[in-house]
Amino acid sequence: MTPSVTIVIPTYNRARVLPQAIEAALGQSHPETTVLVVDDGSTDETGDVIARYAAHPRFSGVRLAANVGTAQAKNVGIALSDAEAITFHDSDDVPHRDKVMRQARVIGNETIGAHPCLNWRLSGREPETPIQVGAVLTHHELILPDGERVEIRRTLSLVDDFFPNLQMAAGVPGDWTHVNSGLFHRSVFDRLGGFSDCIEEDREFRNRLIMAGEVLWVIPEILLTKIESPDGLTMQGETDYDSPRRIADRKRVWDAVARWFATREVEAVPMDLSMVRIRSCTNPALVDRAALAQLAMRPERVA
Structure with missing residues (x-):
């Protein structure tokens, strides 16, 4: 069974590039x-x-009363979605037309099982039992502001925060963009919560999936083009990879990995949306009505 999918596009002051992302999302096969x-x-x-x-008929747009950051905007998307799987596209992402279909067919494949040649008990599963894939990632290409095109195909670096010794000669370090391409089964959010309120939210969530033993599937093809713009978070001085803010968030992520190595315990991240208010919503029939009513009735936040 191929699951229904919500494509969540969190955006902040990206009106110039947003239409391209919406058109590509609506054009999915x-x-x-x-x-x-x-x-x-x-x-x-x-x-x-x-x-x-x-x-x-397949589009809904919600406007938040105040800026709460990318992680919380994604959590709003999770709360409002009533689909069986969710993916998150940036406002300057251009997915291949069949990206979501390819991912959804893997998520919905009920014939995938735990082959006995692998040590499945290490992740809490028994050999020769059915497996629900938690997330399906894809390779992608990155277009930099100077026009350079970089292909992101290094599946090994999914575990760069766990085994950095395996990343030698990998080129650009890190693999935060792999999880950014993912389609996630709804159940992973039920088990593990939402995104941590930081600018390393994708990296933190990826690590939580790995530590919790969720099954990650990688489609080894480029199914997404990510276009880095000068006004994007990774390019701005306050939030780029060398910024004090990102370095502090990265330390939090690494501390969580260290705790897991010591205890093998994974803590869920509850989605606290108590400070979030929705100002308006188009096509409310496409979202979870109860969640929408709860977020819309809250008093507007005062900065």
């Missing part, structure tokens, strides 16, 4: 795909872009 844009309190023309797609 998987027929049971809806697109949910979470406008994280933008002050540019993002609202006008959302309004442009308001009549589309």
Whole structure:
């Protein structure tokens, strides 16, 4: 059975590039795909872009009353989605037309089992039993601001925070973008919670999946183009890879890995949306009505 999918696009002041991401998401070949844009309190023309797609039957756009950050915007998407699987595209991502279909067919494949040649008990599973894939990742390409094209195919570096000794000659270090391409089965959020409120949220969530023994499947093909813009988080001085803020968040991520090595315990990250309020929503029939009502009724946050 191929699951239904929500493509969540968190965005903040990216009205210039957002239409391309929405068009690519709406153009996915998987027929049971809806697109949910979470406008994280933008002050540019993002609202006008959302309004442009308001009549589309597979599109919903929510506007938050205040900026809460990418991680919380993703958590809003999780809370509002009623689909069986969820993926997160940046506002400058251009997925291959069949990306979501390819991923959804793996998530929905009920014939995948734990082959006895692997040590499945280490991840809490018995050999020759069915496996529910928790996340399906893909290779992708990265277009840098100077026009350089980088292919991200280094599946091994999924475990760079666990075994950095395996990453020699890997080129660009890290693999945060692998998980950014992922399609996640709804159940992983039920078990492990949402995204941690930091700018290394993808990396932290990837590590939590690995530590909890979730099954990660990688499609070894480039199914997504990521376009790095000068105004993106990874390019801005306050949030780039060498910024004090990101270095501090990275330390938190590494500390969690160290605790896991010592205890083998994984803590879920509850989605605390108590400070989040939705100001408006187009096509509310496409989202979880109870979650929408709860987030919309909260008093507006005062900065």
